[in-house]
Amino acid sequence: MSRKSLLITGASAGIGAACARLAATRGYDLVLTYNSDRAGAEAVARQTRAAGAETTLHQLDVAEPDAIAALFADIAHLDGLINNAGIVAPSARLTEMDHARLRRMFDVNVIGAMLVAKEAVLRMGKGGVIVNVSSAAARLGSGNQYVDYAASKAAIDTFTKGLSDEMAGDGIRVISVRPGIIDTGIHAKGGEPDRADRLAPAVPMRRKGDAAEVAQAVLWLLSDHASYVTGTTLDVTGGR
Numbered sequence: 001m002s003r004k005s006l007l008i009t010g011a012s013a014g015i016g017a018a019c020a021r022l023a024a025t026r027g028y029d030l031v032l033t034y035n036s037d038r039a040g041a042e043a044v045a046r047q048t049r050a051a052g053a054e055t056t057l058h059q060l061d062v063a064e065p066d067a068i069a070a071l072f073a074d075i076a077h078l079d080g081l082i083n084n085a086g087i088v089a090p091s092a093r094l095t096e097m098d099h100a101r102l103r104r105m106f107d108v109n110v111i112g113a114m115l116v117a118k119e120a121v122l123r124m125g126k127g128g129v130i131v132n133v134s135s136a137a138a139r140l141g142s143g144n145q146y147v148d149y150a151a152s153k154a155a156i157d158t159f160t161k162g163l164s165d166e167m168a169g170d171g172i173r174v175i176s177v178r179p180g181i182i183d184t185g186i187h188a189k190g191g192e193p194d195r196a197d198r199l200a201p202a203v204p205m206r207r208k209g210d211a212a213e214v215a216q217a218v219l220w221l222l223s224d225h226a227s228y229v230t231g232t233t234l235d236v237t238g239g240r
Contacts, residue, residue, distance in 0.1 A: 003053070005078050006222070007031045009062060009116060010085030012040035014184035015133060015218075018211035019082050020044050022219050024053035031075060033060035033085065060085070062112025063104065072119040080222050081120040083113045084133040086152075091145045091192065102148050109152035114159060117174075121163075127171040129222045132160050134176040136237045153178075157233055164231035173230035175221050180237030182209040204239030 006023050010016040011032035020032055021044065030053050034041035041057050048055045058071050062085045086109045089101055117130055137150035138157050157176050164174035181203055183196045192198075196208040217236045220226055 003027050003029045004080065005029050005031070005075075006080040006082065007033075007075065007078055007116075007120060008082040008084060009033045009060065009113075010035070011044055012037040013044075015179065015182065015211045015214050016082065016084040017044045018215035019084065019218050020048050020055075021051070022212070022215045023082075023222075024048035024051035024055070026219055026223070028080070029054040031056050031058065031071075031078075033058045033062075033071065035059070035061050035085070061108075062116060063107035065115060068112070068115050068119060072123070075119075075123055077125070078120050078123045079128055081117065081128075081130045082133065082218060082222075083116055083120075083130060085112065085116075086133065088146055088149045093144055094147050097148060105148045105152050106155075109149070110155045110159070113156060117159075117163060121167060121172060124170075124172050128173075130163070130172065130174045131218050131221050132156050132174070132176040133218075134160070134178045134233060136178045136180040136235060136240055138178060138233075140240075160233065161231050168230060173221075173226070175226075175229060175231070176233045177214065177218055177221065178233050178235045178237065179214045180209060180235070180240045182211055182214060182236075184211050202240070203237070207238065209236065209238055 006028040008016050008020050011020045012034035030048055045055045045057050060067050060071055134156045135153040138153040142150035160174050160176040181196050181199050200208040214236050
């Protein structure tokens with residue numbers, strides 16, 4: 001049986017990398033993108049190739065439309081997309097945020113994700129799956145922390161519903177996954193490397209999550225086992 005093709009953005013670490021490793025064992029050939037961490041992406045690619053997946057790497061800043069166009073110039077067909085690339089900025093109140101920060105946040109987390117999804121849809125034909133990686137912040141708001149990040153992820157949830165309605169007749173399912181407190185490097189990028197450990201006691205399950213747990217949910221949504229699931233969000237939050 002031929003392997004399916006899957007694009008994962010932001011695959012050099014964290015949730016994207018975990019999804020790539022699991023997808024390689026589930027019959028997918030992979031196109032993986034990274035922005036700055038080439039070494040991390042190459043390490044992931046070695047693992048996915050060892051698991052049997054044909055894997056190609058592309059450097060991509062999703063805030064650059066020309067870079068997105070260049071990526072998709074080399075992609076003729078896709079069965080799936082994990083729209084994972086995203087950023088967070090250091091904790092701050094809205095009154096401390098400037099236009100440059102807000103613009104970058106939405107260029108990457110919202111506009112970039114929408115443009116990647118657009119190009120993916122054009123290569124799926126009559127069938128495919130898009131999983132957008134959102135965040136529990138979309139419904140929690142993240143006041144005094146990352147209201148810009150939370151707002152960008154809320155936009156992704158709304159986009160997920162709208163695109164799913166547009167594409168359902170073409171057999172393309174669109175879902176978003178909202179991770180909660182997951183032990184990845186994104187907390188350090190936001191200036192709080194200990195954030196997952198610090199907040200874990202407040203999670204109803206009394207622990208932080210692991211990127212591999214999110215990947216299991218994402219790969220289920222990509223699979224035929226979720227064939228009647230579209231236009232919704234799945235929380236992977238330990239009950240938070």
